[in-house]
Amino acid sequence: MEQWTFGRVGTILLALLCVAHSSIAHAAKAVSAETGAAETTRAFGVAPPTASELPGVSPDALPSAPATPPPLASPTAGPPTPASPAPSAVPDAVPATEDAAPEPVSRKWIQHTVVPGERLDDIAIRYDVSRPELIRWNKSLQGKAYIYAGRKLRIYARALPPPRQKISYRVQRGDTWSGIASKFGVRESDVRFWNQKKVKSLRAGGELLIFTNPLQPPAPPESPQEPTPVFHARAGGMSIGLPNHGRLYAGVQLAKSDLYSIRNPDEAWGSTHTVDVLVNSIIKFRETSGYRGKLEIRAMSKERGGYFKPHRSHQSGRDIDIRLPLLPSAVERQQTDADIDWAASWELIKAFAGSGEVEYIFLAYPQQRRLYAAAQTAGASNGELKTLIQFPRRPGSNHGLVRHAEGHTIHIHVRVRCSKTNDRCETY
Numbered sequence: 268m269e270q271w272t273f274g275r276v277g278t279i280l281l282a283l284l285c286v287a288h289s290s291i292a293h294a295a296k297a298v299s300a301e302t303g304a305a306e307t308t309r310a311f312g313v314a315p316p317t318a319s320e321l322p323g324v325s326p327d328a329l330p331s332a333p334a335t336p337p338p339l340a341s342p343t344a345g346p347p348t349p350a351s352p353a354p355s356a357v358p359d360a361v362p363a364t365e366d367a368a369p370e371p372v373s374r375k376w377i378q379h380t381v382v383p384g385e386r387l388d389d390i391a392i393r394y395d396v397s398r399p400e401l402i403r404w405n406k407s408l409q410g411k412a413y414i415y416a417g418r419k420l421r422i423y424a425r426a427l428p429p430p431r432q433k434i435s436y437r438v439q440r441g442d443t444w445s446g447i448a449s450k451f452g453v454r455e456s457d458v459r460f461w462n463q464k465k466v467k468s469l470r471a472g473g474e475l476l477i478f479t480n481p482l483q484p485p486a487p488p489e490s491p492q493e494p495t496p497v498f499h500a501r502a503g504g505m506s507i508g509l510p511n512h513g514r515l516y517a518g519v520q521l522a523k524s525d526l527y528s529i530r531n532p533d534e535a536w537g538s539t540h541t542v543d544v545l546v547n548s549i550i551k552f553r554e555t556s557g558y559r560g561k562l563e564i565r566a567m568s569k570e571r572g573g574y575f576k577p578h579r580s581h582q583s584g585r586d587i588d589i590r591l592p593l594l595p596s597a598v599e600r601q602q603t604d605a606d607i608d609w610a611a612s613w614e615l616i617k618a619f620a621g622s623g624e625v626e627y628i629f630l631a632y633p634q635q636r637r638l639y640a641a642a643q644t645a646g647a648s649n650g651e652l653k654t655l656i657q658f659p660r661r662p663g664s665n666h667g668l669v670r671h672a673e674g675h676t677i678h679i680h681v682r683v684r685c686s687k688t689n690d691r692c693e694t695y
């Protein structure tokens with residue numbers, strides 16, 4: 268039963284797009300630039316984690332999660348971010364709050380012409396500056412709620428992306444609004460907005476006005492062990508800031524697939540890199556485990572990232588909650604860890620680990636014991652067990668890809684690394 272054929276999956280999945288990003292330590296860094304570390308502690312209810320504390324911090328479902336999202340401008344308000352250290356193969360070394368001196372970044376005054384539908388936040392992200400900075404540099408923005416297309420803004424840019432271009436696109440048979448938006452890495456609402464006067468419905472041969480938004484080049488193939496990357500998400504979806512304090516730019520929406528089900532499409536957005544890693548890992552898992560049951564993708568990020576209940580992280584398009592594979596005997600309601608297929612779960616963990624692009628997988632400590640037993644039964648080597656599972660070391664110990672986090676009893680929380688080509692993505 269070749270239900271999971273790549274061609275089909277690839278085709279289905281190619282059709283999507285949009286944004287997000289987040290985490291704790293980074294919040295500390297970004298916020299402290301403006302308000303000092305004490306503020307950070309108050310805002311998040313916890314001190315910035317040290318390496319040994321981090322694993323104990325539940326990545327989501329915290330009762331103390333802030334009622335309001337953290338201020339959006341902060342991720343770009345701080346000093347230039349030092350390049351993140353090269354990721355090591357084994358995620359043991361969680362960097363503590365990095366205090367390395369920021370590298371000097373060559374900045375430049377530029378003039379930006381506002382594109383229809385563009386928001387101040389979009390422009391701030393684009394040039395890696397903050398919203399307050401934009402307002403400070405441009406008297407015309409002071410006290411205004413709106414910006415207008417065609418207005419010119421002076422910006423002391425930290426990032427210099429290629430300029431937006433106004434192009435005319437000829438509609439092809441079978442095009443959809445969302446497909447066209449996806450093709451150019453822009454928002455569907457913007458494509459509709461730009462063309463609302465002249466185009467009532469899409470007709471092959473018709474002309475659409477598009478302001479293209481060249482972003483980053485597509486990420487290189489994730490892992491050298493993966494000679495045939497099977498799936499590529501649309502390029503341009505960028506994680507910005509930290510998992511607990513960040514957002515998603517031009518995010519990619521996880522497409523429907525036979526490989527998994529999606530609990531809530533509004534919360535199924537990620538960076539290009541995250542969606543790539545997720546889909547390719549699941550393809551790998553389906554191949555190696557032979558598991559044919561349901562795999563449910565729960566929360567990822569919102570389209571534009573940021574805070575949403577009840578999650579603390581999931582803000583920057585790098586976090587994915589996945590309900591673990593179920594035993595055939597499992598009932599849909601009231602699952603417990605006795606309903607989980609732990610042998611298949613071990614294969615799932617290995618598939619993610621094999622991507623080389625996963626920073627952590629959160630799973631509560633008691634359930635790690637079950638995973639560990641299944642791994643032993645499957646013949647895992649001592650080295651593999653040590654590298655991949657924190658158990659039987661203490662729940663707070665800084666070891667293993669799989670780390671303890673409260674509440675993760677029948678689902679795991681996968682945190683994908685920052686893409687190597689994205690220096691706006693931040694990690695702890």
Ligand SMILES: [Zn+2]
Binds near residue numbers: 326566578587
């Ligand atoms: Zn989660």
